[in-house]
Amino acid sequence: MGRWEPNARGRLEQAALELYAERGYEQTTVAEIAKRAGLTERTYFRHFADKREVLFAGAAALRELLVTTVADAPADATPIDAVAAALDAVAGMIGGRREGARQRQSVIVANAELRERELIKLAALSAGLAEALRGRGVGEPAASLAAEAGIAVFKVSFEQWIGEARDRELPEIIRQLLDELKAVTAGR
Template sequence: MGRWEPNARGRLEQAALELYVERGYEQTPVAEITKRAGLTERTFFRHFADKREVLFAGSARLEELCAGAVAAAPGTATPMDAAVAALNAAAGLFEERGDLVRLRQGVIDANAELRERELTKLASLAGALADALRGRDVDDLTARLTAETAIGVLKVAFGRWIDGPGERTLRQLLGECVDALGAAVAHHTR
């Protein structure tokens, strides 16, 4: 095999997801992933620290994308509007990779260790959103509450998207969740 492998990372990710679905995450060794992808274990470990990272390697990119969307929101945007812009940016990324995202989530849902890791990654995303909001001169309490609320909105909308019949986009479901949250807050303040 040559020194340069076209799209090695994508091939490894696809092979891993297929095997995780077929055999289960725990029952899939790295050697099987690399065999299916037609690559070496050395190549695998150049791209991923371990087999779990195949599922979570995009987390840093997602945080950067969301923080960038918060920063790019108009100066007149409320903190929640800026956070929703970040959620919509994330939704675009998820929608582009719809089938892989669904496979990934099925693997995570079937494994307690992976579910815990997912929660850690979501907490990190909330921290990145809060930091980005503070970068817009939002006070700490508002930044933290807004970021945590945005993650809650994302979790509910994402769950509905994954489990739903596929008739609505993730962005549409995010909009519905934001509207429901707004109605709940407006009802509370009456």
Template sequence: MGRWEPNARGRLAEAALQLYSEHGYEQTTVAEIARRAGLTERTFFRHYADKREVLFGGSDELRERFVQAVTDAPPSAAPIDVLAAALDAASGLFTERRAHARRRQAVIVANAELLERELIKLSSLSAALADTLRRRGVAEPAASLTAEAGVAVFKVGFERWIADAETREMAQVMRETLDELKAVTAGG
């Protein structure tokens, strides 16, 4: 193995997903992931804190997209419209990644530890959104409710988007899911 290899982080993530899919999360070791990626365990730990985090490497970027869209929304925009913009922005991360997202989600759903980690990441996303909404002047409890609703829409929309029969773009599925939430809250 060379001292420097291009795209080590991406190679580790792909190797982990392959191994988790083939052998299961619990049966896969960091050493096996590093070996499959053609790297060392030391390199693995330079990029990821543990073997769970390799599946959640994009969480920070997802949170940044959501927060940046909320920050950039026009000051006069209603919280629900700000949320719609954030969902559109987040959807851009998943362009051309549906097959990967399906494989990743199948691994997560099969393991309680990974499901717990995903919920922690979503809770962190909600907290960041609520904080950003409060900085925009959205009062409580509206800021927290909007953030929680946004994460719920993202979660439900994501699950719909990765369904085998779904072929539409993620942004379209997210908008439709948000519209369904609006209809429910309007009494429809």
């Protein structure tokens, strides 16, 4: 190994994305990821439990941002408006990383195990949102419905953002889809 360089975690994430795109998820080993990043396997396992988790490393931070934003929303905010604020915060966090998000998603879509892990992540985000809404005094089933609807809006917005909506930014897409959801639930 050469001289120590900063950002081992980021280098491992980038190396994994590159290798998964080049060779496929199943054909890539942790040893190859570590080597591409200029690190050891031991360093890899200090940061990630397995080769799958390198793609989901930001899930805890994402959940924390959603929960904190809902908790900090104005007291008079409706449940869906608190969720909208949280989605806007998330869009700000990931909005500048479209190409990386596109690469990550293409790896996930190509592998059933990773698609399952992505669904687990989305379910955990929804559960976190519902918990935060209940903490604001929102009862059931309203808390769970608002949380699930918010995650559905996020999922569809994200897919549009990395797909055909190349000329639009994620916050804009989220706001449009939230407006459409509100119109649908209002019966318009």
